[in-house]
Amino acid sequence: MRTAYTADQIRGAERTLMARLPEGTLMQRAAAGLASVCAHLLGQVYGSRVVLLVGSGDNGGDALYAGQRLARRGARVVAVLAGSKTHEAGLRALLDAGGRVAGPGDTREIDAADLILDGLVGIGASGALREPYARLAEQAGAAPGLVVAVDVPSGVDASTGRVEGAAARATVTVTMGAYKTGLLVDPGAKFAGRVELVDIGLAPYLPEPDVAALGRDDVAGLLPRPGAESDKYRRGVLGVAAGSHLYTGAAVLAVGGALRAGAGMVRYAGAEEPVAQVRAHWPEAVITQLRRPSVDDVGRVQAWVLGPGLGTDEWAHELAASVLASDVPVLVDADGLTLLALDSALLRRTAPVLLTPHAGELARLTGADRADIEADRLRHVRAAAAELGVTVLLKGSTTLVAEPSGAARVNVTGSSWLATGGTGDVLSGIAGALLAQGLSTYDAASCGAYVHGLAGRLAADGAPLTAAGVATAVPAAIRTVTSGSTLAENLPSRSRER
Numbered sequence: 001m002r003t004a005y006t007a008d009q010i011r012g013a014e015r016t017l018m019a020r021l022p023e024g025t026l027m028q029r030a031a032a033g034l035a036s037v038c039a040h041l042l043g044q045v046y047g048s049r050v051v052l053l054v055g056s057g058d059n060g061g062d063a064l065y066a067g068q069r070l071a072r073r074g075a076r077v078v079a080v081l082a083g084s085k086t087h088e089a090g091l092r093a094l095l096d097a098g099g100r101v102a103g104p105g106d107t108r109e110i111d112a113a114d115l116i117l118d119g120l121v122g123i124g125a126s127g128a129l130r131e132p133y134a135r136l137a138e139q140a141g142a143a144p145g146l147v148v149a150v151d152v153p154s155g156v157d158a159s160t161g162r163v164e165g166a167a168a169r170a171t172v173t174v175t176m177g178a179y180k181t182g183l184l185v186d187p188g189a190k191f192a193g194r195v196e197l198v199d200i201g202l203a204p205y206l207p208e209p210d211v212a213a214l215g216r217d218d219v220a221g222l223l224p225r226p227g228a229e230s231d232k233y234r235r236g237v238l239g240v241a242a243g244s245h246l247y248t249g250a251a252v253l254a255v256g257g258a259l260r261a262g263a264g265m266v267r268y269a270g271a272e273e274p275v276a277q278v279r280a281h282w283p284e285a286v287i288t289q290l291r292r293p294s295v296d297d298v299g300r301v302q303a304w305v306l307g308p309g310l311g312t313d314e315w316a317h318e319l320a321a322s323v324l325a326s327d328v329p330v331l332v333d334a335d336g337l338t339l340l341a342l343d344s345a346l347l348r349r350t351a352p353v354l355l356t357p358h359a360g361e362l363a364r365l366t367g368a369d370r371a372d373i374e375a376d377r378l379r380h381v382r383a384a385a386a387e388l389g390v391t392v393l394l395k396g397s398t399t400l401v402a403e404p405s406g407a408a409r410v411n412v413t414g415s416s417w418l419a420t421g422g423t424g425d426v427l428s429g430i431a432g433a434l435l436a437q438g439l440s441t442y443d444a445a446s447c448g449a450y451v452h453g454l455a456g457r458l459a460a461d462g463a464p465l466t467a468a469g470v471a472t473a474v475p476a477a478i479r480t481v482t483s484g485s486t487l488a489e490n491l492p493s494r495s496r497e498r
């Protein structure tokens with residue numbers, strides 16, 4: 001499990017650790033890790049051109065000491081001093097090692113650099129980048145050289161992932177001591193590139209994490225596996241109330257996701273048109289063609305998926321009320337979420353609920369502005385979970401899952417190929433199948449997102465995918481998780497010692 005922290009949490013831990021160590025020790029550890037990543041990226045350090053963007057705080061100090069180490073190994077290092085002041089000892093160290101200095105206006109070197117080290121601001125930043133930092137951050141991102149962000153890409157809020165103005169787009173972010181939340185959550189995650197963690201000895205002093213990202217082993221431990229005693233009922237029966245005469249595909253995809261994700265049985269309940277389609281695609285599903293909007297005659301299930309392609313008319317509303325009146329966990333997606341936005345009384349139930357909105361659907365549910373949600377996804381998904389008293393999975397390239405208690409997880413297996421129509425229906429089927437097999441809403445959502453992301457990567461393999469292809473790839477994704485194969489995740493968990 002990868003855990004991440006806010007800037008305040010990191011600062012608190014750093015204070016405790018720093019009090020036990022000679023002054024400057026942590027910065028030297030940070031600089032050593034930084035220089036080692038840079039050397040690795042450069043391949044040959046001797047003769048390479050390195051530009052340091054140096055702000056007025058300790059983030060700039062890290063960059064200067066890393067620059068000293070690279071200069072000692074023969075790199076041609078130029079420090080662009082952007083702040084009103086500069087870390088003096090770091091600057092002296094760089095100059096003693098043969099580095100040079102340029103002012104913030106002298107930026108010709110940036111375009112010629114093999115590697116640009118972004119040491120403008122780290123966890124001490126507040127608000128949008130001011131000039132000349134903003135201009136330098138953008139210039140670095142647009143330059144042909146590699147960009148290595150020190151601790152956090154400047155312009156990304158370390159605690160939230162918010163990007164208010166300009167920010168440095170990094171190839172690699174070398175982060176000190178622990179992951180920062182803003183490196184895992186979009187939009188910050190997009191600016192961070194690959195994240196490398198440098199161990200500076202902070203771990204024993206860290207509090208409970210702000211967010212966690214499940215890794216392959218965590219998911220393998222949580223995914224249900226059929227035992228010798230399992231029969232189809234014990235493996236979990238999922239009910240799917242989805243699809244309408246207008247939208248039949250959503251029902252096919254949700255049922256497909258559920259069957260591939262190991263539900264013991266899927267009971268599909270719907271109107272005539274989607275019933276015909278589901279029957280044609282999935283002879284395995286047990287089908288009830290509904291004559292009235294009620295699931296009373298569908299038979300026993302252990303969980304429901306409600307909403308994909310359901311429509312939002314009176315018939316759909318009554319069907320939603322019937323599903324939510326049951327005493328089993330319900331996953332609500334798509335049109336089901338619109339129905340909840342229109343009639344919040346539907347949510348008055350005691351059994352668990354998992355909502356799986358994208359930003360637009362969450363906006364409809366909570367009344368928040370969609371753009372505000374996209375800009376500050378973690379805050380909004382937490383607020384929604386607390387306000388509605390249910391587990392909320394907010395879809396996106398870094399999908400988030402939040403509990404009413406404030407606990408939150410981020411999924412790192414996502415891929416931009418998954419931004420394709422119908423993939424959400426597959427996710428609802430996968431997570432629903434996990435709910436039916438007994439996982440909590442929190443675990444079903446997090447493991448569902450993880451498996452769905454992997455299936456998307458397998459289905460895409462570097463080319464456009466279809467939602468049906470994602471459903472087909474689900475068993476291979478589960479095999480990847482349970483067999484311990486090393487399909488790459490977004491963020492390597494490798495850490496570097498001094």
Ligand SMILES: NC(=O)C1=CN([C@@H]2O[C@H](COP(=O)(O)OP(=O)(O)OC[C@H]3O[C@@H](n4cnc5c(N)ncnc54)[C@H](OP(=O)(O)O)[C@@H]3O)[C@@H](O)[C@H]2O)[C@@H](O)CC1
Nearest residue numbers: 026027030057058059121122123124125126128129130151
């Ligand atoms: N502590 C430790 O043990 C260790 C810390 N480490 C490192 O230190 C980093 C934290 O250093 P930090 O606390 O000095 O803050 P930092 O991020 O450099 O920037 C603060 C300065 O930036 C400025 N500024 C702020 N907002 C701005 C804006 N919007 N736009 C423009 N400027 C802005 C503001 O300056 P001023 O306004 O006064 O000019 C402020 O003083 C951390 O990320 C890690 O890299 C590692 O070495 C490990 C050990």
Ligand SMILES: [K+]
Nearest residue numbers: 118121152154
């Ligand atoms: K930085």
